[in-house]
Amino acid sequence: MAEAIRIDTAAIIDAQDWSGLYVLEKYNSANTDIPLLPILTKNPKKQNEYFILQPFSTEAIGSIHILKQLDHFSPGDIVYIDGRHGKIRGILNAKANANTLLVTEQCDNFCKFCSQPPKTKNDVELYEKAALSILNYGRNDLTGISGGEPTLNKNAFCTFLQTLNSFNNTTPLHILTNGRGFSEKKFCTDVTETLGERFCLWGIPIYGYESQIHNYLVDADNAFIETVSGIRNLLGSGQAIEIRIVPVRDNLKSLPLIIDFIQSNLNQVTYVSIMNMEPKGLARKNFNSLFVPQHDQNSALLEAIEIAETHSLKIRLFNYALCQIDAYLHKYACKSISDWKNYYTDECNACTKKTECGGMFTSADGRFLEKPRAFI
Amino acid sequence: MKKSFAYLASLISASFAAKDTIASNVIEDRSIKMLDDDHIIISKLNHSVSNLLAAHRSHRSHSSHSSHRSSAGGGYSAPRTYTPPSTYTPPAKKADPLGQTARPKSSYPSVIKESDLVKSLTDKDKRKNIIMRMQLALQFEGLYSGAIDGVMGERTRNAVKAYKKLNGVTSDGVMDAETLNSLGIKGF
Numbered sequence: 001m002a003e004a005i006r007i008d009t010a011a012i013i014d015a016q017d018w019s020g021l022y023v024l025e026k027y028n029s030a031n032t033d034i035p036l037l038p039i040l041t042k043n044p045k046k047q048n049e050y051f052i053l054q055p056f057s058t059e060a061i062g063s064i065h066i067l068k069q070l071d072h073f074s075p076g077d078i079v080y081i082d083g084r085h086g087k088i089r090g091i092l093n094a095k096a097n098a099n100t101l102l103v104t105e106q107c108d109n110f111c112k113f114c115s116q117p118p119k120t121k122n123d124v125e126l127y128e129k130a131a132l133s134i135l136n137y138g139r140n141d142l143t144g145i146s147g148g149e150p151t152l153n154k155n156a157f158c159t160f161l162q163t164l165n166s167f168n169n170t171t172p173l174h175i176l177t178n179g180r181g182f183s184e185k186k187f188c189t190d191v192t193e194t195l196g197e198r199f200c201l202w203g204i205p206i207y208g209y210e211s212q213i214h215n216y217l218v219d220a221d222n223a224f225i226e227t228v229s230g231i232r233n234l235l236g237s238g239q240a241i242e243i244r245i246v247p248v249r250d251n252l253k254s255l256p257l258i259i260d261f262i263q264s265n266l267n268q269v270t271y272v273s274i275m276n277m278e279p280k281g282l283a284r285k286n287f288n289s290l291f292v293p294q295h296d297q298n299s300a301l302l303e304a305i306e307i308a309e310t311h312s313l314k315i316r317l318f319n320y321a322l323c324q325i326d327a328y329l330h331k332y333a334c335k336s337i338s339d340w341k342n343y344y345t346d347e348c349n350a351c352t353k354k355t356e357c358g359g360m361f362t363s364a365d366g367r368f369l370e371k372p373r374a375f376i
Numbered sequence: 377m378k379k380s381f382a383y384l385a386s387l388i389s390a391s392f393a394a395k396d397t398i399a400s401n402v403i404e405d406r407s408i409k410m411l412d413d414d415h416i417i418i419s420k421l422n423h424s425v426s427n428l429l430a431a432h433r434s435h436r437s438h439s440s441h442s443s444h445r446s447s448a449g450g451g452y453s454a455p456r457t458y459t460p461p462s463t464y465t466p467p468a469k470k471a472d473p474l475g476q477t478a479r480p481k482s483s484y485p486s487v488i489k490e491s492d493l494v495k496s497l498t499d500k501d502k503r504k505n506i507i508m509r510m511q512l513a514l515q516f517e518g519l520y521s522g523a524i525d526g527v528m529g530e531r532t533r534n535a536v537k538a539y540k541k542l543n544g545v546t547s548d549g550v551m552d553a554e555t556l557n558s559l560g561i562k563g564f
Contacts, residue, residue, distance in 0.1 A: 319444055
């Protein structure tokens with residue numbers, strides 16, 4: 001795999017028993033009435049040694065050795081020590097272009113192009129870790145909540161939001177969900193009432209303009225109708241929605257129809273994001289049957305954007321490289337790939353549009369890489 | 377009343393091209409009956425955050441919406457298992473990935489020991505924080521529904537009792553090192 005533009009892990013030793021979340025160097029928040037995490041702080045005398053301090057104490061209770069400097073982290077970041085694999089990883093980082101917390105790996109959809117295929121093991125403590133991370137971070141950056149399906153465990157999801165509220169936290173959230181849970185009116189009301197005035201954007205995928213294609217791609221019966229009802233309920237409750245569409249071979253032709261479906265049935269959505277597939281997880285496995293080269297998506301994208309523009313529906317393209325798509329589409333393309341899995345090829349260095357371009361996924365290498373054509 | 381709002385909403389969202397095609401496709405969907413008034417929340421016009429009028433289409437304060445959003449790596453949790461300290465043996469040291477010479481193992485205690493815990497619990501702030509961490513963990517286990525206030529009250533004690541029972545050890549309500557270790561709360 002290619003090297004990402006921001007490395008967010010480092011190898012560590014002596015950490016077998018120290019698995020867990022830590023705050024780096026200092027607390028950002030003045031609030032000591034929250035459950036505080038232990039601190040990881042540099043040993044001033046030894047370059048790569050870090051001490052572990054418990055809250056309200058200056059006495060080290062342990063230490064770990066980091067094999068590479070943590071240049072990409074900053075004081076106040078939340079990090080996770082994975083003792084079993086001898087790694088330290090950033091969880092919430094001030095320097096990252098986007099922070100996203102994983103709250104579960106369970107899901108009721110089984111998308112054919114899922115980059116992180118669901119697992120069945122009970123992982124409810126991930127909600128607890130996510131809540132602890134947000135509370136200890138002290139910055140109010142927009143934070144992503146992802147899965148799995150974050151709302152599959154309805155109790156845990158509500159508890160998560162209530163916990164943030166109970167410590168007067170106001171972190172804005174960008175929650176990625178399939179929205180199926182919100183077809184249940186009561187759950188939708190419960191969640192939106194708990195959210196209150198907190199800013200929240202819901203990223204919900206629609207892969208077809210009718211149930212057949214959508215249910216086929218997510219491999220779940222009733223998924224389409226539940227998702228659409230869920231979106232209607234959230235919109236009715238005043239929530240901001242982002243619709244996410246992944247064009248693959250099965251739904252590329254109907255892309256304009258999906259946009260038409262959205263503008264006619266769900267036209268209060270905040271915006272629509274068309275996201276090029278990431279060749280990872282199941283997408284890598286099913287690559288041959290799903291993959292459409294970016295330049296072959298041009299006509300469908302142009303038509304979709306024309307419909308969206310006609311109806312003043314905000315639309316954006318994610319994960320597209322500028323050299324692969326029509327020049328007219330450039331103004332819709334976003335630098336959307338998270339920096340820890342983003343890279344540019346050697347050829348990109350000569351390109352005059354490199355700074356505007358989103359580049360490639362680190363997973364897009366070898367036969368998965370669409371050959372860049374630098375603008376000279 | 378609700379119906380009329382639904383009608384109003386449909387007027388506002390009236391589409392032009394291809395609406396009939398879409399509609400007929402959707403109607404073929406037998407499950408469409410879910411999209412009636414009983415199942416769908418209709419936005420009230422005087423709702424404090426009504427989307428019909430407020431149209432959330434420009435949130436300038438949140439400029440960084442353009443993220444693909446994926447969390448780094450997979451699940452980052454170590455499985456919660458009970459490891460009684462008396463029989464605890466540190467796992468075999470992993471091979472050093474970068475080929476450096478072996479370093480002597482840190483001489484610091486690696487998991488909470490009962491004696492450290494007892495010492496920490498005498499400090500007011502530390503004690504409160506440890507209890508808060510434990511309450512939070514028990515809450516997501518579905519065993520505790522009280523406030524996360526760092527006070528070892530009856531509900532907290534009952535939750536500890538239930539947790540211990542679930543994990544097949546004694547069912548007293550005492551917060552001890554084993555319980556904290558198994559809940560993933562380390563370093564006190």
